[in-house]
Amino acid sequence: MNTTERVQEQLGERRGTGRQSAALWLIIGIVFIAMNMRAPLTSVGPLSELIRTDLGLTGVWAGMITTLPLLAFALLSPFVPRLGGRYGIEPLMLIAVLFLFLGVMIRSVSGTAALFAGTAILGLAIAVCNVLLPGLIKRDFPDRLGVMTGVYSIAMNLCGAIASGISVPLAVKAGLGWKGALGIWGILGFIALLAWLPQIRSRRAVASVSHSKERRVNVWRSPLAWQITLFMGIQSMLFYVLIAWLPDMLRLQGVSSDQSGWLLSIMQLAVLPLTFIIPVIAGRMANQRILVATTTVLLLAGTLGLLLGSSHLLIVWIILLGMGIGFAFSLAMMFFGLRTRTSRQAAELSGMAQSVGYLLAAAGPALFGYLHDATGSWNAPLIILVASSILLGVVGLGAARNRYVE
Numbered sequence: 001m002n003t004t005e006r007v008q009e010q011l012g013e014r015r016g017t018g019r020q021s022a023a024l025w026l027i028i029g030i031v032f033i034a035m036n037m038r039a040p041l042t043s044v045g046p047l048s049e050l051i052r053t054d055l056g057l058t059g060v061w062a063g064m065i066t067t068l069p070l071l072a073f074a075l076l077s078p079f080v081p082r083l084g085g086r087y088g089i090e091p092l093m094l095i096a097v098l099f100l101f102l103g104v105m106i107r108s109v110s111g112t113a114a115l116f117a118g119t120a121i122l123g124l125a126i127a128v129c130n131v132l133l134p135g136l137i138k139r140d141f142p143d144r145l146g147v148m149t150g151v152y153s154i155a156m157n158l159c160g161a162i163a164s165g166i167s168v169p170l171a172v173k174a175g176l177g178w179k180g181a182l183g184i185w186g187i188l189g190f191i192a193l194l195a196w197l198p199q200i201r202s203r204r205a206v207a208s209v210s211h212s213k214e215r216r217v218n219v220w221r222s223p224l225a226w227q228i229t230l231f232m233g234i235q236s237m238l239f240y241v242l243i244a245w246l247p248d249m250l251r252l253q254g255v256s257s258d259q260s261g262w263l264l265s266i267m268q269l270a271v272l273p274l275t276f277i278i279p280v281i282a283g284r285m286a287n288q289r290i291l292v293a294t295t296t297v298l299l300l301a302g303t304l305g306l307l308l309g310s311s312h313l314l315i316v317w318i319i320l321l322g323m324g325i326g327f328a329f330s331l332a333m334m335f336f337g338l339r340t341r342t343s344r345q346a347a348e349l350s351g352m353a354q355s356v357g358y359l360l361a362a363a364g365p366a367l368f369g370y371l372h373d374a375t376g377s378w379n380a381p382l383i384i385l386v387a388s389s390i391l392l393g394v395v396g397l398g399a400a401r402n403r404y405v406e
Contacts, residue, residue: 025198026140027151030133032192033097034152037129038160040104040122040185041069045243046167050178055112067366068116069123070240073358076124080131081347089132089139089347090199096132097196100125101189108183130354134336135347145337146283150276153333157275159188161268219348222405227398228335228349233357234392235328237364238299238385242267242321244365249378253311263318270322271329278330282338288400291331296393298324303389307382328392331400332357339405349405 044051044065052062084092100122107118133152141148163185171181219225246267247260255263282288298320305317336353340346368381 022198023140025195027148029192029196029199030136030148030152031155032188032195033093033129033133034155035159036097036100036185036189036192037126037156039163039188040100040126040182041066042160043163043167043182043185046164047171047178047181050171051115054178055115057112061112063366065115065119066244067362068119069126070358070362072120072123073127073130074355074362076127077131077351077355077358079351080128081135081344081351083128084132084135084347085344089136089343090196092128093132093136094193094196094200096125096128097189097193098125100129101186101193104186104189105183108179108186110179127354131347131351134333134350135343138337138340138346139343146280146334149279149283149333149337150330153275153279153330154272157268157272157329161265161272164268165265217345217348217405219345219352219405224339224399224401224403225349225352225405227395228332228339228405229353229356230395231328231335231392231399232332232353233360234388234395235325235332236357236361238388238392239325239329240361241364241368241381241385242325245368245372245378245381246318248372249306249382250314252378253314255314263314266315267318267322267325270319271326274323274326275330278327279334282331282334287402288331288334288338289397291327292393292396292400295324295327295331295396296389298327299389299392300386303382303385307379307386324389328396331396335399339399339403341404345405 048062048065051057051065080092103118103120103122103125105118106121107115109118134149137145137148137152167181170176170184171178174180176184243264246264250260250263278291282291285291302317302319302321302324305313305320309317332353336346336350340349368384371381371384372378
């Protein structure tokens with residue numbers, strides 16, 4: 001081997017090492033951003049009573065603390081793909097994480113105005129990350145779509161579950177109060193900001209997301225895109241309705257407040273392993289119809305169990321619901337990449353689906369609460385959950401076909 005060949009070989013090895021290092025930093029950045037996408041939201045619910053008492057909020061305004069980010073998701077999501085195409089995914093993600101950090105800090109300062117302003121800011125920031133992450137994974141990990149979707153899904157859901165569990169101990173036992181218990185998540189946001197900085201140096205996304213020669217697809221006119229959007233919306237509604245009202249449903253069956261809280265935690269824990277396993281399995285299948293069918297069966301079994309089943313088997317119904325939600329969420333995230341040809345299309349489909357989906361999610365808890373008040377029972381809301389599970393299966397079978405959005 002002559003000198004020129006040796007130099008070329010060494011350069012090739014360095015490029016390979018550089019690409020591996022860049023991929024590792026990208027994965028680290030994705031994981032830390034994902035860890036911030038639910039924790040600032042799920043940490044609020046357990047602290048709602050402390051917040052209401054301190055600020056003198058009515059029940060409606062206290063509910064708006066949870067609803068406001070969902071409305072922010074719905075309103076901003078359709079516009080995020082265009083912003084990503086213009087400014088690049090990496091720079092826009094950095095700005096989003098910065099505003100997420102600022103939002104967490106602002107809402108923890110003092111007073112009602114700061115609470116709602118900070119909540120709105122972090123909601124808009126998370127909306128950007130929600131939409132862009134599927135497109136980013138589609139672009140940089142096309143052969144590892146299932147694994148990477150599983151990685152960021154489990155990071156998001158695990159951190160969200162932890163935040164729900166430790167908020168009250170941080171506020172009460174650690175003496176931080178509700179402001180400190182919410183503000184502590186700013187540390188995680190700051191770490192995510194630092195972890196994402198290496199992506200800005202390369203600016204790879206600026207060229208790759210412009211897509212000047214790419215054939216544009218109007219996802220809003222695609223029947224397949226609407227099937228995926230409805231699948232995303234229904235599963236979001238099911239999740240947030242259960243998060244909001246499952247403890248009340250259980251209390252009417254004679255379950256204590258402490259036990260109902262534990263059962264809600266068990267439901268969320270049942271979601272976690274599936275958010276990693278299902279994307280990996282789905283990514284290896286030509287179509288995902290059997291997974292959609294399994295999702296429907298699990299959700300139907302859980303909801304019918306709550307409606308008609310024995311109260312002695314409550315933990316079984318709760319675990320089945322958690323597994324069904326895990327299946328549904330994972331499939332919704334995978335459809336963005338599996339049913340599109342490019343990262344731009346994946347981002348546009350994600351923006352459409354999450355816009356409609358979070359509108360349903362925001363309206364769901366209020367609608368179900370109204371039905372309960374009007375009927376004095378949870379039977380009518382549970383019957384609607386049964387019907388929603390069936391509808392989820394119908395649109396899911398269409399979304400699971402091996403086709404692309406055209």
